[in-house]
Amino acid sequence: MEKFIKHEGLVVPLDRANVDTDAIIPKQFLKSIKRSGFGPNAFDEWRYMDHGEPGKDCAGRPKNPNFVLNQDRYQGASILLTRQNFGCGSSREHAPWALQDFGFRAIIGDSFADIFFNNCFKNGLLPIVLPKAEMDALFGLTEHTPGYRLTVDLAAQLVVRPDGHAIPFQIDGFRKECLLNGWDDIGLTLRHAEKIRDYEDRRKREQPWLFA
Amino acid sequence: MAKTLYDKLWESHVVHAEEDGTALLYIDRHLVHEVTSPQAFEGLKLAGRKPWRISSIVATADHNTPTSHWERGIEDPISRQQVETLDVNIREVGALAYFPFKDKRQGIVHVIGPENGATLPGMTVVCGDSHTSTHGAFGCLAHGIGTSEVEHVLATQCLLQKKSKAMLVRIDGKVGAGVTAKDIVLALIGKIGTAGGTGYAIEFGGSAIRALSMEGRMTVCNMAIEAGARVGFVAVDETTIAYLKDKTFAPKGGDWDKAVAYWRTLVSDADAKFDAVVELDAASIVPQVTWGTSPEMVTGINGSVPAPEDYSDPVKREGVERALQYMGLTPRMPINQVKIDKVFIGSCTNSRIEDLRAAAVVARGRHVAASVKLALVVPGSGLVKAQAEAEGLDKIFIAAGFEWRQPGCSMCLAMNDDRLEPGERCASTSNRNFEGRQGNGGRTHLVSPAMAAAAAIAGRFADVRELL
Numbered sequence: 150m151e152k153f154i155k156h157e158g159l160v161v162p163l164d165r166a167n168v169d170t171d172a173i174i175p176k177q178f179l180k181s182i183k184r185s186g187f188g189p190n191a192f193d194e195w196r197y198m199d200h201g202e203p204g205k206d207c208a209g210r211p212k213n214p215n216f217v218l219n220q221d222r223y224q225g226a227s228i229l230l231t232r233q234n235f236g237c238g239s240s241r242e243h244a245p246w247a248l249q250d251f252g253f254r255a256i257i258g259d260s261f262a263d264i265f266f267n268n269c270f271k272n273g274l275l276p277i278v279l280p281k282a283e284m285d286a287l288f289g290l291t292e293h294t295p296g297y298r299l300t301v302d303l304a305a306q307l308v309v310r311p312d313g314h315a316i317p318f319q320i321d322g323f324r325k326e327c328l329l330n331g332w333d334d335i336g337l338t339l340r341h342a343e344k345i346r347d348y349e350d351r352r353k354r355e356q357p358w359l360f361a
Numbered sequence: 362m363a364k365t366l367y368d369k370l371w372e373s374h375v376v377h378a379e380e381d382g383t384a385l386l387y388i389d390r391h392l393v394h395e396v397t398s399p400q401a402f403e404g405l406k407l408a409g410r411k412p413w414r415i416s417s418i419v420a421t422a423d424h425n426t427p428t429s430h431w432e433r434g435i436e437d438p439i440s441r442q443q444v445e446t447l448d449v450n451i452r453e454v455g456a457l458a459y460f461p462f463k464d465k466r467q468g469i470v471h472v473i474g475p476e477n478g479a480t481l482p483g484m485t486v487v488c489g490d491s492h493t494s495t496h497g498a499f500g501c502l503a504h505g506i507g508t509s510e511v512e513h514v515l516a517t518q519c520l521l522q523k524k525s526k527a528m529l530v531r532i533d534g535k536v537g538a539g540v541t542a543k544d545i546v547l548a549l550i551g552k553i554g555t556a557g558g559t560g561y562a563i564e565f566g567g568s569a570i571r572a573l574s575m576e577g578r579m580t581v582c583n584m585a586i587e588a589g590a591r592v593g594f595v596a597v598d599e600t601t602i603a604y605l606k607d608k609t610f611a612p613k614g615g616d617w618d619k620a621v622a623y624w625r626t627l628v629s630d631a632d633a634k635f636d637a638v639v640e641l642d643a644a645s646i647v648p649q650v651t652w653g654t655s656p657e658m659v660t661g662i663n664g665s666v667p668a669p670e671d672y673s674d675p676v677k678r679e680g681v682e683r684a685l686q687y688m689g690l691t692p693r694m695p696i697n698q699v700k701i702d703k704v705f706i707g708s709c710t711n712s713r714i715e716d717l718r719a720a721a722v723v724a725r726g727r728h729v730a731a732s733v734k735l736a737l738v739v740p741g742s743g744l745v746k747a748q749a750e751a752e753g754l755d756k757i758f759i760a761a762g763f764e765w766r767q768p769g770c771s772m773c774l775a776m777n778d779d780r781l782e783p784g785e786r787c788a789s790t791s792n793r794n795f796e797g798r799q800g801n802g803g804r805t806h807l808v809s810p811a812m813a814a815a816a817a818i819a820g821r822f823a824d825v826r827e828l829l
Contacts (some may be wrong), residue, residue, distance in 0.1 A: 165556060165683075166676045167655050171441055171795045176774050180425065180439040180448050182399035184508075200801045203439055212803050232676055234589070237655075238793060239774075240491040241397065242507035256472040263559055263591045264491055264505055271509035321523060322381035334509070335410070338385060339515040341377045345413075345519060348376045358612035359484065360416065361387050 151273035152331035156254045158227030162291045163217055167324040168231060169238035170265060172290050175248040178203055187243055188250030225294060228299055230287055231258040236265025237275075245269045255301045259284050271334065275301060277308060277318045313332065331342060362465040363630035366596050367527045367562045370627070374485050376519055383439065384507055385519040386502075389484040393456070394422035394470045395447040395510070396776070397489025399514035403449040411698050413518035418456035419479045422447055423469045424776045428461050428739050429767035430454045435462065440777065454515075457610070460743075468742020468768040471495040471709035475579065476744055478705040478754045479726055480598045482624040485644055492709045496584040497594030498578035500627040504591055526636035528561035529629075532645035533571040539826040541719065542577035542789065543711060543809035545569065545641070546584040547649035551659040553639055558590030561637065564629060565595050568739055569643035573684045575604040575633070576715035586657040596628040650696050650822050653684035653806040658794070662812070662824045668692030683763030683828075685805055688804050689784070696820050699806070704736035704817040705731070705799070706763075708773035713746050713792035721812035723828050729762035730820030731806040737779060738762045739771040763817065773824025775800045788816035 169292040178190045180203055196218060198211040211313065212219045218226075229248070235258045236244060245268045255275045269276045279287070289298045290310070300309040303325065308316045327334065340344075353360050364372075377385040392439075398420075405412065412418070425440035435441040444462055451459045460467040466477065471492055474480040486496040486503035489511040496503035504520065514520055529624065531547060550557070563585050570578065572740065578595045585593025595601075602621055605611045612620045647661035658681070660666070668686065669692065672678040685692065690699065706712070706720050717740060729736045738758050740746035746768055749755055755765045772779040773791035781787050782804025790813050791798075794805040815825040 164676075164679075169655075169795045171774075171792075171793070171798050175797055175801070176776050179396050179776065180437075180443050182403070182443055184400045194797045194801060234559070237555055238491065238795060240489060240493075240505040240507055241508060242400075242489075245507075248418050260556060260559065262556070262589065264507060265588075268507035268509065271507060321383060322382040323379045323521075326724065334521060335408070335513050335516045337509070338513065338519055338521065341385060341519075342517075344377050345385070345387070345517065349414075352387070354620070355621070356483075356623065358481070358616045361610070361616075 150273070150331050151331060153254065153273050153275050153303050153328040154228065155300065155304065157304045159225050159299060160228045160230055160256060160291045160297050160299050161217060161222065161223040161226035162288050164232060164288055166232040167234045167237055170241050170244040171238055173236070173244040174241065175201070175202070176318040179241055179243055184246055185250060187247035188252070192216070201226045202327050222295055225252070227252050227254045228254045228301065230291060231256060232261040239256045242268045244274045245274050249274050257287065271327065273328065273331065275303060275328065276302065279308065279316055279318060281314050282303055283316050299360040300324035363632040363634070365527045365629045365633040365635060366500065366564055366627060370483065373483065376500065380510060381406045383521055383523050386522050387416060388487050388514050388518055388520055389418065389478060390474070390486040391417045391514050392470045392474055392486065392488035392650040392778060393418055393495065394490065395422045395594050396424045396442045397508050398450065398511055399443065399446045400508050401515060404512045405515050408570070410516045412454050412515045415455040415516065416457045419458045419474060420447065420451050420456050421460040421467055421470050421473055422462045422515055424503050424774065426768045426769040427777050428769050428771050428779055431463055431767055432500070450677065453570050455721050460569070469709045469770055471583065472712060472741030472745065475499065475575070478605055478741060481605065481611065482484055482601060487520060492584045494591065494593045495579050496780070497581040497582040497585065497707055498575055498593055500594060500597040500624065502592055502594065508823060521571050521717065523738065525558055525562040528558060528590070528637040528639065528690050529635040529773060530562045530563055530565050530566070530639045532641045532643050534569055535572070536569060536643045536646055536752065537826070539811060539829050540648060541809040541811060542573050542580040544646055544649045546581045547651065547656065547807060548646045550588045550656045551642060552586065552641065553588055555587060555655050555657045556589045558585060558588040561590050563588065563590040564592060564595040566755035570595055571598060575600060575713055576713040578798050579712055579713065584656070587792055597624045604797065617783040624707045648809065648812050648825055650812065652688065652690060652696060653681065654687055654794055654796050655684070656794060658684055658805060660695060660824060664696055666690045666692060666694045666696060700732065700786070700821045701788045701816050702734050703781060703787040704733060705772040705789040705791065705815050706737065706786055707739030707741065707771050708791035709741065711810050712739060712745065713824040714745050717745070717749045720810040720814040721757045723811050724761040725757050725764065727761055727818045732820040733817055736817040737766055737772060738767050739766045749778045755793065772799050774798060788813045788822065
């Protein structure tokens with residue numbers, strides 16, 4: 150997994166609540182058996198005026214000029230601002246894959262849906278929850294300041310604004326370590342292989358029907 | 362100290378805990394389907410790892426499979442490749458059971474697990490699908506997981522997880538005739554919102570939940586995720602135990618008695634403390650219909666579509682405005698005046714035998730309205746389909762103008778050919794009414810099977826209680 154230590158980037162505001170994973174990556178693209186290549190179809194139904202299908206070249210498709218990600222001033226954005234319950238719905242990891250493939254490294258919101266939040270950490274994409282007052286301020290600043298950028302400092306657990314205002318955020322210690330080091334969960338877990346086997350042996354004796 | 366059922370399920374599966382509370386939970390049952398597994402099997406192979414315990418795996422193809430013309434196979438080449446990839450992966454790796462496309466026990470992963478007794482009380486169950494919460498109906502800790510976690514479980518038999526807070530949703534009283542498990546859970550989501558359960562594990566209790574069949578409990582737990590909770594469950598009781606007796610993978614003989622004795626302990630202690638308690642009066646719940654693009658946007662059949670100005674929070678108000686525009690509805694419109702184009706009875710929420718019986722009671726001797734272009738009944742599995750046919754339900758549906766299809770996820774998420782066209786409006790027994798969920802531009806209204814049948818016959822949403 151790609152490490153996440155500190156990231157500075159252009160911010161794009163997606164001022165909507167309950168953005169679901171069907172919106173982030175529509176189901177027809179879930180037929181892929183690969184982990185990559187979802188970026189051009191991120192937010193497909195909102196980004197394009199026509200209907201997208203797997204294999205269709207997105208370069209020539211008509212774009213929706215009203216969708217914020219299509220606006221010139223936000224091209225190259227790597228930090229997404231959003232509202233409450235982002236990533237609700239399906240467990241598809243294609244959603245963080247698509248956001249990452251699109252170019253996002255961090256998503257800052259009022260709150261996130263549980264499975265999506267979890268999936269982000271497996272892919273080096275950092276979801277950050279900030280208090281509503283800070284979010285409202287960031288939405289205002291982003292919309293009113295051309296080229297608005299933020300710095301996300303994971304080691305210090307701070308989102309730093311260009312005016313120097315630093316906003317602290319919470320993250321589980323274990324997740325932070327994994328992101329800072331780019332650790333692979335499976336490798337970490339297999340260090341406990343003996344404990345897993347001991348547990349299994351005990352359960353086999355106590356509840357043999359689970360292992361039939 | 363008194364324990365909640367969540368405490369008991371959690372503690373009995375912790376293999377190892379990190380300092381910050383992140384735990385390695387042992388996984389007893391791993392359900393696998395074609396959409397969220399190929400990248401996990403590939404990752405496992407690339408890392409040169411072997412699956413930890415193949416006897417935990419139960420697999421099926423459900424999301425992409427067609428529901429008609431099985432003799433033609435899967436015509437969409439990309440869907441076919443995904444299903445064939447699952448065939449290859451399971452053939453290479455092995456499994457306790459695999460129900461491939463066209464197998465007589467094939468079906469929706471959350472239907473086949475329970476009906477074959479592969480979901481048992483006290484288990485941890487995972488699947489790369491958010492509706493895995495369904496299995497909580499059996500007193501299981503059942504998590505929907507992402508593909509990286511599918512790979513993690515394949516490789517280690519464990520899931521990295523932090524304990525949630527515990528919420529008790531207590532629903533007491535008796536529901537009226539025509540009010541079902543679906544109406545209970547939609548009313549709950551309407552009350553607490555789609556993020557109301559975020560960060561919580563929900564235990565559903567109270568006399569109205571105890572009175573539900575296993576099918577009804579599965580419907581309620583299925584939609585725990587729509588309330589934001591990754592897991593939802595119901596304590597074990599005689600209904601649970603009676604359902605499991607003699608199921609294929611349920612324990613037999615002496616093991617059965619031992620298992621039952623253990624299962625009876627899978628209840629919250631009488632004085633257990635919950636972090637949150639939500640109460641609902643079952644008698645006050647009427648048949649529900651969603652009007653918007655989030656399951657929390659719901660009203661009773663005697664209600665109306667709201668107006669944006671009813672909401673003071675600007676984000677919420679804008680969400681309602683956008684939803685009304687997408688859904689093509691005007692504020693204050695009574696929901697029973699909303700006309701529909703299509704009907705879908707199926708999905709992991711409502712495709713079990715009891716659901717089909719409830720819809721058939723309404724359809725019997727009546728006919729789908731001429732204005733309805735398509736009314737689909739898609740059983741949850743081959744076994745459900747066979748049972749329904751043995752009871753003659755297929756004939757009732759066909760005589761009433763419904764199409765009787767092969768099992769699968771079908772129009773719940775429209776990965777196969779069953780879908781809505783732009784602007785079409787559907788009465789659907791599925792679980793999500795998101796924009797584009799049932800097809801690009803499609804408009805979904807979530808209802809119970811009985812209400813879907815009533816809508817098919819009336820050509821608009823109608824109060825099923827008047828048809829019983």
